[in-house]
Amino acid sequence: MDPLFFSRVQFGLTASFHFIYPPLSIGLGLLLIIIGLRYLRTRDPKWRQLSFFWVKVYGLVFAVGVATGIVQEFAFGTNWPLYSRFVGNIFGSLLAAEGVFAFFLEGGFLGLMLFGGNRLGPRLWLFAIFMVAFGAHFSALWIVMANSWMQTPAGYVLQETQFGVQAFMTSFGETVFTPSFIPRILHTLVASWMTGAALMLSVGAWFLLRHRHEELGKATIRVALPVFVIFAILQVPLFGARQAENVTKHQPVKLAAMEGVWEDTACAPLTVVGWIDVANQTTYGIKIPCLLSFLAHGDFNATVQGLNSFPQDEWPPLQITFQSYHLMINLGMVFIGIGLLAAFFFLWGRRLWTSQFVLWLLVLTVFLAEISTMVGWWTAEIGRQPWIVWGLLRTVDAGSPVLQGYQVLISNVMFVVLYAILFVLFIFLLNQKIQHGPDPLESLEERPVNTLPDTFREVFRRQARA
Template sequence: MDLAVVDLSRLQFALTALYHFLFVPLTLGLSFMLVIMESIYVMTRRPIWRTITRFWGVLFGINFVLGVATGITMEFQFGMNWSYYSHYVGDIFGAPLAIEGLMAFFLEATFVGLMFFGWDKLKPHAHLFVTFMVALGTNLSALWILIANGWMQNPVGAAFNPDTMRMEVTDFMAVLFNPVAQAKFVHTVSAGYVCASVFVLGVSAFYLLRGRHVGFAKRSMTVASAFGLAASLSVVVLGDQSGYALTDNQKMKLAALEAMWRTEPAPAGLTLIGIPSMKDRETHFGVHVPWVMGLIATRTIDKPVEGIFELVATAEDRIESGVIAYDALEKVKADPADPVARGVFETHRRDLGYGLLLKRHVADPRQASPALIQQTAWETVPNVPALFWSFRIMAGVGMFMIALFATAFVLCTLRKHQTRWFLRLAVLSIPLPWIAIEFGWILAEFGRQPWAVEGVLPTFLGASSLTVAQLWATIVGFTLLYGALAVVEVRLMLHAIKKGPFHEQQTFETAPDTPSDPSAGARAPAAAVA
């Protein structure tokens, strides 16, 4: 396999995934914020809450369309750019994606139209149910996609079949309840809730700074502050659980993101900040916090945390075992009835993927020298500086979000919504959740390298037989298309925000906020909703 093709395939998938993930978190969070807002309307029957729900629903709809459009492209890439990956693990990976399409996508597609066009055709309780089903479908989509992704991180419930030369499902319930997938789902969804809360908070702060739609903005800000505080706290707690899941399933990723070159004796300390060097294989100017890493990784103070050097030594042993598995598999292919070869393969089958890592350098792993095996073992170490800083940026933004929403919650409780320094901070904070989320994606996916499926299939073996020219053509094409879509999406969002929640651009002060005001609910931008 031409490694330039592999690198370009990875680049293309990374670009499209990062772009797609600009829309997903906002969709996840706004969907349930709409449920909360509409629930208040159904309970109070105050028209202002109907207006609030419809306004944020417009922004949800714009974002939802772009998320669906970019997600479809990503799924096609599995067949176009990663055909051998799809062949090798398609029995397992394809099942959650198929269920996502049948269960979640069609659920969203069915109810999203009713949500937008059913305001005047459905009773309030019925429309609330429709909105809830859209939110449920959106979050179920994330669940099934993250089950598929979680299996790539921790391939449970499946085994390699030497007769078909493919991975096959052995326990679908293990795939479904994969601890890594469950941890990733709750962490990712909570991050989406934070993202939407910051968006609502920032736009509301913008209105308050301009003195426009003040009543609308105060109510939206109150919902965002409460929802965002709960979500930001859950992100940190669930992120900690996600990190704990790495202890048993992805020890190399854990060691890399902490730049832990040597095993830390108990109680293991945390490197708060430093300058990791892949060349020197050490972290310069590290600032260490005692005990913390042991508590995060092992939940104890009496267990060590393995370092990169020790994990590389383990990988070297597994590569040697994988060579034995590869040799036995070749004998099984030549003589499927050979009981000795099958017995040897069964003994070493779990290390076959490590043996396949050698194919990056030699056609037949059995011809690899001890020096090449040692070199390949070091290739199981991902880019330590990239993971180290990605984690710290993500975690730093997460801590800032807690402080931001705690302050917002206090100000809203005290009815000091128009504290101008905070409003400016809220507007400036709008990009931060997206930054943290994108770095979280880099941490999760880049940290898995060199594996497409952890310990099973090396990334370079999963790519299709494409040419460099074909890949550059599609990368340029996607970049231009997605760039145009980004401009359209941002302009539509800004236009809806500029237009405001009331059709005639009236501030809330001039629109009576009482159930007896029959026009208050009718001022939602009907054209924008349509």
């Protein structure tokens, strides 16, 4: 049993499961701020009622996200010590900054956000919500910085030490603003905002379909639908195109794998859906002529490098890279269609509120959004193989030399069981909150009795009598 294989499976499993939650928390954070601002502007109690409801959902998502994210950092030391040694002098500062500036910032205000709704004033509570949302975005910033350095390393020098070759930072600015960072962080944030909006749309549509909390369901859709539509339209042609240009320039073999291009091709077509025949080096599918050349180079007649221009030992796993990429792209187009359809029904005499077909589409959108973000992450990470740090360190050279295959296999089984239980629990609690719906505002605004001042008064009275 190959410990490296099982270590890769373990990291893919744990990272994929963890990646369900950060996009939700980032997206919900933005929308909670919008809801809070609407309440301050209108003083309409339904917005405050929705704030209480969605803060509870955010707390559940945050708790599971943190619990599953910590596992990743432990895995660096247990399963990938040679990788940790190689990048430690660079990643140490980035991950420390993520912990100090983002995690503590987010966690520090989380208590005020979760329990301060009926204790703080609306403005101070909104400030706590803003700081938690800012912390979630800031956390993503540092994580994407670190991951982007693995994709396009910059601002470093390699030195031979007593522990082997290690990378050392020479420029903090070049390291954090590595060439792939800006396109990737924009792509990640927009996808997260869409995912959070999709969750709100799903819940709002569910309320309308079940004829429960209908006014609150309509208000939820009014907030989430513009966010979803705007970013769905911008994501593929704007932020996705920037990604394609960056991959073309810095990781051309990944682009060739993503599109199944075998030979250098001028006026290269973009495959809409297809299948790679690795044995015959052929890609079958529906293709749009010259579109790949335009997206990659801004020129319909530009030449796109094919896989055969690179050594075969530098090819990523082809089929999964190809299919993951196209599933992400095609779902992006589906989101545009769903968003525009829902917007049309909304503007057409508010017929969205009674169209069961469109409402069911909105209910399903959150599941499609999660799939899209997941396969997008698979495309980036699997497409980077065989490199764990692009061009510097191969994955086969990054694992632990002392781990046994059976040890990692046993831990994999434990993770599958544990994460299955955790996921069922998460879905159960989330469904319970959704089925219960927002609580009446009167019960939410009841302030807990504080007996501490009365206790002091009683002590003072006793002292006075004495």
